[in-house]
Amino acid sequence: MAPDTTHLALPFFDAPHRAMAAPLVAWATAQQVDESDDRQACREWVRRLGDGGWLRYCVPAAFGGALPQLDSRALVILRETLAFHSPLADFAFAMQGLGSGAITLAGTPEQQAHYLPAVARGDKIAAFALSEPDAGSDAGAMQTIANFDHSTGAEGKNDSIFLNGTKTWISNGGLADFYCVFAKTDMAAGTRGITAFIVDADAPGLDASEHIAVMAPHPLATLRFTQCKVPAGAQLGPLHGGFKLAMQTLDIFRASVAGAALGFARRALAEAVAHARQRRMFGQTLADFQLTQAKIGEMAALVDAAALLTYRAAWLRDVAVASSDTSQNANAWRERSVAAAMAKMTATENAQRVIDMALQMHGGLGVKVGTRVESLYRDIRALRIYEGATEVQQLIIGKTVLQG
Numbered sequence: 001m002a003p004d005t006t007h008l009a010l011p012f013f014d015a016p017h018r019a020m021a022a023p024l025v026a027w028a029t030a031q032q033v034d035e036s037d038d039r040q041a042c043r044e045w046v047r048r049l050g051d052g053g054w055l056r057y058c059v060p061a062a063f064g065g066a067l068p069q070l071d072s073r074a075l076v077i078l079r080e081t082l083a084f085h086s087p088l089a090d091f092a093f094a095m096q097g098l099g100s101g102a103i104t105l106a107g108t109p110e111q112q113a114h115y116l117p118a119v120a121r122g123d124k125i126a127a128f129a130l131s132e133p134d135a136g137s138d139a140g141a142m143q144t145i146a147n148f149d150h151s152t153g154a155e156g157k158n159d160s161i162f163l164n165g166t167k168t169w170i171s172n173g174g175l176a177d178f179y180c181v182f183a184k185t186d187m188a189a190g191t192r193g194i195t196a197f198i199v200d201a202d203a204p205g206l207d208a209s210e211h212i213a214v215m216a217p218h219p220l221a222t223l224r225f226t227q228c229k230v231p232a233g234a235q236l237g238p239l240h241g242g243f244k245l246a247m248q249t250l251d252i253f254r255a256s257v258a259g260a261a262l263g264f265a266r267r268a269l270a271e272a273v274a275h276a277r278q279r280r281m282f283g284q285t286l287a288d289f290q291l292t293q294a295k296i297g298e299m300a301a302l303v304d305a306a307a308l309l310t311y312r313a314a315w316l317r318d319v320a321v322a323s324s325d326t327s328q329n330a331n332a333w334r335e336r337s338v339a340a341a342m343a344k345m346t347a348t349e350n351a352q353r354v355i356d357m358a359l360q361m362h363g364g365l366g367v368k369v370g371t372r373v374e375s376l377y378r379d380i381r382a383l384r385i386y387e388g389a390t391e392v393q394q395l396i397i398g399k400t401v402l403q404g
């Protein structure tokens with residue numbers, strides 16, 4: 001089963017996007033990965049995505065990327081196509097981008113040269129560490145703290161940073177080679193007292209051994225930092241600029257989560273159509289019933305509504321980057337942020353409805369372990385929560401609308 005790519009004719013896309021579609025679909029359709037162990041499968045997907053050249057879309061051309069800049073529309077097309085075939089392939093791809101996105105946006109040339117080419121080749125696995133046990137939606141309430149040590153000791157001047165605290169729900173936790181970690185550098189300053197750091201997985205004082213099992217395959221872990229020592233050069237972006245950096249990174253990747261949800265929804269619709277065409281009952285096929293036609297019509301419209309919001313969000317950001325309008329000017333970033341929030345909220349919520357309808361149409365087969373709609377039903381659920389739950393997207397949109 002292969003996804004329809006005719007929507008790439010929409011004016012949101014350019015020639016390089018249209019050129020990606022056929023080779024990407026052919027590549028993804030040809031891959032067979034044993035996904036019985038999600039961690040091993042993720043490693044394998046990162047290796048294959050690297051060998052296939054697809055991870056090059058996670059970084060800019062100057063560091064081994066496929067396109068001059070991190071391109072939101074390419075990320076959406078990739079996630080949509082990969083998610084149609086394998087949620088874990090999509091996950092492995094997405095995390096390379098999300099985990100290195102802050103380095104692309106704010107890393108020093110040395111940090112970018114060290115990490116980004118390795119991410120693009122699949123030689124280093126990346127992760128993004130923001131959430132904490134008591135700071136999920138309220139990311140600014142994080143308690144992980146970073147202290148700078150510039151003292152002079154017996155062996156000369158120290159230039160280290162010590163991290164203490166706990167991060168949780170970290171995708172690729174325990175699997176990643178490095179983490180972009182957000183920590184407080186001024187406990188009293190709220191969101192204005194957060195800084196980002198790059199922490200290599202072998203940093204002393206980092207324990208990523210506590211894995212978290214969830215309802216659909218997805219490698220997650222809790223990270224514990226106990227006097228975790230990293231060099232001063234591990235600071236990523238400006239001091240106290242971490243919250244904005246995290247939000248800017250999420251603005252890019254929330255639109256790509258919408259792309260993944262779209263891939264799941266398109267797969268569910270394709271499964272429903274195939275089933276309706278062949279399933280016979282009461283002397284005709286399921287597709288002959290007006291009830292089925294109405295459901296398929298509703299599903300197709302939900303998918304298209306999500307697609308249009310998703311492509312708009314990605315296009316808005318690409319246009320802004322191309323015109324160098326990355327300013328933090330109130331209206332410029334808010335418009336993109338709201339568009340990404342609308343896309344993420346609508347695509348994930350619509351996908352849940354589409355998948356539920358597809359499952360219902362399959363009858364008993366829909367809940368049989370091993371059928372595609374059954375696994376999609378579990379796969380989609382987390383997307384309505386991670387990278388900002390639907391309620392967080394509502395807040396982002398509502399706040400801006402009320403501000404006028």
Ligand code: COS
Nearest residue numbers: 130137138139140191244247248251333337386387388392
């Ligand atoms: N781009 C740039 N700056 C942004 C921004 C964005 N997208 N969003 C917020 N900011 C800035 C604001 O302008 C504000 O700046 P000033 O301090 O200069 O005024 C600052 O960041 C704080 O913003 P805000 O007041 O909106 O922060 P809140 O604490 O109210 O939190 C939400 C806002 C809820 C939207 C944020 O905490 C969030 O996104 N939470 C969910 C986190 C998440 O997605 N977690 C999942 C992790 S990955 S699986």
